[in-house]
Amino acid sequence: MEKDVSAFLVRLAHERGPRSDQWVGLVMERLREELPGLWQHEDLARRALEETSAHVAAFLDALEHGRDVTEVQAPPAALDVARRFAEAGVPLSTLLRAYRIGHVNMLRLLQEEVTRLTDDQQLANTATIRLIETGFAYVDHNSEQVVAAYQEVRDRRVQHRLMITSEASRRIGTTLDTTRTAEELAEVGADGFADLVTVDLLGSLLQGGEPHPPTEPAAMRRVAQRSTLDGCPDSPVATGQQHAYAPGSAPAEVLATGLPLLLRVSDSDVPPWLAPPDPRRFGFHSVLLLPLYARGTTLGLAQFVRHRTPTPFDDDDLLLAQEITARAAVHLDNARRYTHERTTALALQHSLLPQRPVEQSAVETAAHYLPSGSRAGVGGDWYDVIPLSGGRVALVVGDVVGRGLHAAATMGRLRTAVRAFADIDLMPDELLTHLDDVVIRLQREEAHEDGEISATCLYAVYDPATRLCTLASAGHVPPAVAPPAAGGGTAGTGSTSGSGPVAAGGGPAGTGTTAGRGPADAGATAGGKPADTGTTAGSGPADAGTTVGGGPADAGTTVGAEPPGLPELPIGPPLGLGGLPFETVRWELPEGTLLALYTDGLIQSRTRDLDASLTLLSDTLAQASRASASPNECCERLLAKMLPARPADDVALLVARTRALDPGHVATLDLPSDPAAVSGARRFCADTLGTWGLDELSFTTELIVSELVTNAIRYGKPPILLRLVLDSSLTCEVFDGSSTAPHMRRARTFDEGGRGLLLVAQFAARWGTRPGREGKTIWAEQPLP
Template identity: 45%
Template sequence: MDSTRRGSDPPTSDASRDLFDASTDAAAVVSADGVVIGWTRGAEELLGHRAADVVGCSAARLVAMPADPMRIAGLVERCRAGMGWNGLVTLRHRDGRRLDVDLRVSASFRIGDRECFLLSARGQRQQWAVGRSVLDGFLLRSPVGMAVLDLDLRYVWLNDTLERFGGVPREQRLGRRLSELLPGLQAETIEGLMRKVLETGVPITDYEYVGWSWADPHRQHAYSTSFFPLVAADDSITGVCYMVLDVTERWTARRLLSLVNEAGTSIGRTLDVMRTAQELADFAVPRFADFVAVDLLESVLSSAGHGTWLTDAGPAAARPVMRRAGMGSVREGCPEAVARIGDRVEFLPPPSDIEMLIKGEPMLVPVLDPSDALWAAAHPERVAHIREFGLHSLIAVPMLARNTVLGVATFIRSLNPTAFQPDDVLLARELVARAALCVDNARRYTREHTAAVTLQRSLLPQALTGGKALEVASHYLPADPIGGVGGDWFDVIPLSGARVGLVVGDVVGHGIGAAAAMGRLRTAVQTLADMELPPDELLAHLDDLVLRLSDERTGDEAAAQSAAAFLGATCLYAVYDPVTRRCAMARAGHPPPVVVTPDGQVSFPELPAGPPLGLGGIAFEAGEIELPANSLLGLYTDGLIEGSDGDLEAGMARLADLLARQGQDLDGLCRSAVQRLMPLPQRDDIALLLARTRVLDAEQVVSWDVPADPAAVSEARARAARQVAAWGFEELAMTTELIVSELVTNAIRYAEPPVRLRLLRDSLLTCEVADGSSTAPRLRHPRSTDEGGRGLFLVAQLTHRWGARYTPDGKIIWAEQELP
């Protein structure tokens, strides 16, 4: 109360006492069902109703407010809980007048068997009189501009603040209308609002608008205005009062925040450098500027560049080479531009200070002067465009992200007569900073994606062949650009004895790390397969390799992440023998293969699952199945069967149904199966390898048991020569005799029986000698004085390739010759 008394007449002692005196309050007792059962003299004085007219009647007829049952029920529950309630309500006097009173409701109590509430009320009273000094300070020295207008909307009175806002002296305002004084300040709209207040008597609050005034004609200001009617004693409206508050700073901050937030959803929606630059231009026009040009360094647009143009010789020796990446204009076709999208441009914001680009500080040119002698002489075409289209104000902002110069964005105004101000530089800087980060992300992604795709394509097999044993087809579907390059791979590896190795694998993860891991694993599998290892042993060696690679820890974080990617690798390796029609397989955490027999029966062989590569400590097991001729064997990665629902079993069923339809060629079947299972781009790579089996008939394979007697060598040599001649390769008979002689002699001399000789004819002529020993042969390079040791050396010189593989009963030494 002390603060409200300053500058006004103090209340009398009677008035002060009356503020806290409740003896004169109107009181009534109302039952829970709303019936008045008690009425005091104070209530009679307040509302004019006698007790006899009210007691026993409903209290609802005394209330001049719309019924609100939910609110009343809540108040009743509150009072029943032992708490009271007070608030302002409107009651109806006996003569029909409406009275605003302060009503208090007590906690519920009982009178006999009836639940009752005590209600007390007092009318609203003026607590103190406003002094003249307070009124003068409120009206004249208030930071809020205020004015009073008559029914014709002509100024009658205004305070000093409003005079300062508009820049028009008080003497010129009085007796005139707003539209006559400040036509550019939305005067017609504001006068329309004031007429509405005069007609309806309903105030309008916090109407915001933007305009200019004579006090600051070169800068827009934001104002918040409220209007309310002036009412005389007889309730007639005599005028309108409005109050104005300058909210330019709040409006500028809100506009900046709104534009920046909106830019976050409009700029950088794709990982494309050129598209991101164009999105910046599209967003800024016409919200912020009339013409926008975004120029990026050539190295930023190149997938092999480094995003910088500074050299060791310093900035003076290196001019930035840029290209136009995006532009926008309020004029169709961007006629202001002297360069088109993709054209080479020079960095030249007036006054052509290259230090601005180096330091990263924006440049504001409030008034663009085309008559600058140096600039006009160097670029007459630009000067002509400035004059033709009225370009008058400019902001140039370097695009920097992560301490890397990317380019420059230039904002120009022409149709908008307002020049750029320092506040606009903040907005331009924020927009460019957001766009620069998106451009840098797109640049980095494009570079990494290009490198990963190049690496992956170079590591995947370029052509597959299954020889005479298999007809093969493959289809690889890379992940979509969002998911990135993955680590799926497949391969077909020719083995000795007309056998073929099939492999499919998946390295979990995306990017260059996954592609590099895939390449290392594929190379390792080829090397291990060339050592003639069975599938389970090959996976065991591959697991050891992955463990060693994963244990490689360096200070390079990227290298550590690449090594860690191996921990998620899976693999399936199968070896098919066209002679026995047997297929041995082992898998390391990979989905099982699918087999379709010639009669259309589809199955998924139950092979031991095996752990994913890199876990170690768990042995791998191989399984073997027999495949009739023209059987279809399918190896795939999990991306093919996951589908949108992630149900692997359902995906395997869909794959089986598609592969059961073998009416089309193998390439078409492979391609259509992938396209039908994955009609849309997926976030994971997809690989499918199909192989249709063939069988070498009896005419292509012959074998003989060889007694463990040196005399049997000549007979074995003769049989081999006759068989090669029978196949029509007489020119290979002599070479074959020599190979058989050396291999059989070594088996009889150094190995254990039984010894068996076998010749195979498919795409190569293969000679195999099996024995019961597990000792490995060793190629020696004898000296000129040695009498022996030249057997395998001669075999190696005469054949396409040779080697050894182990069997459960011993080993097989083989040698291959190319057919003429």
């Protein structure tokens, strides 16, 4: 019986082999009915026909020649179809179901053929059982090979997707620049995933405002795109072009709903928003549309298009694209937020910095503020030039620790505080002490999440009458100093400044009075007695190193000649620590000396150490001074030499060239603590103003001098010193040894006093009190006619 069944099956296979195409057609027809979605892929349908034919031929051949079907290799067409199924994203279950359907229908056709070839019921039954066993063995064996081929491709696709995801994590969001982030998304998408990637952002987002829910038509701008073809000829919109998606179009729907979309297209029905001038040239077949959505806000739209890659996008590709665009959208939103905050902080920073040069004649200045090019954000660097009484000027530079709006706002508060303290003429170390208290108070008032407030500050005061520069530092780098070019000034402590103004009638104003110097010793009188032999022109009273009208110098204050290059400066603690002292130094500077005050961003470098940066800074400033460059040119030279194109930190740079007041425009007089000295002070004032050609100011100036000298004699203590300074205005200064500051009060009807300072305030444009280490100076300014 066994031989009869085997022979019967051989005969069945031999007779049916030439007519197997008919069976293939029947099996394919059944597959079309059972799996209609499979035939959407035309290429897969064609290859499935070849595979079915190969399977029928291989099975009949094994029957005819009596071979073991478990040793028959799957036809190449079957393995190829399995790989195509994997590439197209067709589930493995669909592939195996196709095998089951084909197997069942093949067995049914074979059973019909058995009943046609024999009337022997027992032979037919036995042959049918043998065919079922052989068919299952064939399908099981081939399924293993087909599944292995399918899984190999799927594993490669998974690895490829993981690689794309990893590349997206590594390459997208490397900067906080919106355009660059969009370009990175396009580059990653076009690298082995899509043939064309475009990124459109809402116009409102690019204008610096908050993105709004897209309206129809949505105003978009093509920020970035990348194609496998050079120049993106397959894109209908150029990079940077503004456009709008028509209402009802697929992109407009995606923007409105926030839901991604997978589209199948063909050459004949490419939508207008996708079609270049000649769409048939490219062969578009599938598109992914994904909203750029982050933190509840729609930012734009990304398109992934395939036309050169034959395999269309599938659901797995859509999930991969969603993951990539979700990452990119977060980075785009970060860049948008950073750009908005940076723009706001820069606007605040610039609004808080000086907007135009301050009117003063002590120094010629130029300043530059350069924000950092890094993602750290805008810092709290600032500079300032503050005119002071007596023709002096304060030069300030500081740096608030931290970044962003908080740092910029803190900078504005500290700059305002410095100006307020400068207005009451505090000495540099005292001013920094008060500023330190301000920072400590701000620390107590601020919320903890804002972080600790800290800052550095350098405060310098330059007096053109004495050419003394007084400095103190709170944790800030010292300035760079460059002497003037040859012939630009006279260096050295104790240099004379020439004779003083002559009195009316051509005689000297008094042997004890020297033009250009500070008041003489307390022992010198207005009557012309000789001054102390130790008092020199340009010096302060009594003690060496005391500025005019400023009182004796503090015992801890250093006085020296003009320091070359990078002078040593005692650097106190940063602001905000509290309890630690600040130290003041004084330098005498020749006229034309260049001072460069800067923040540490100027000397920080990845390629140079600190010493090399400081040397380069000093050398560059010295070269600019020798070339008689203007302060603005000095700023440009320093920035060009010291900084890269995108500095890592903010930089504030203030360059000042010192000027010296004409010795003939300063007149001083020592006064005894005697009411009779008031008349001598008035005569001295009238004679000096006559020499200067300011007779029309004589009445008001004599009145001011009379009141100030009378107050100093009545309420102060010796020494009493009078100084007249002619600069952009006329300044009268009276120094006395008492530290008690005067104040205006309302005089009653029958009061004999209390009206002096009221009169001074009426006739002077400005007046005030300048405290010193020992004593005070009361000053009053009048505008020149």
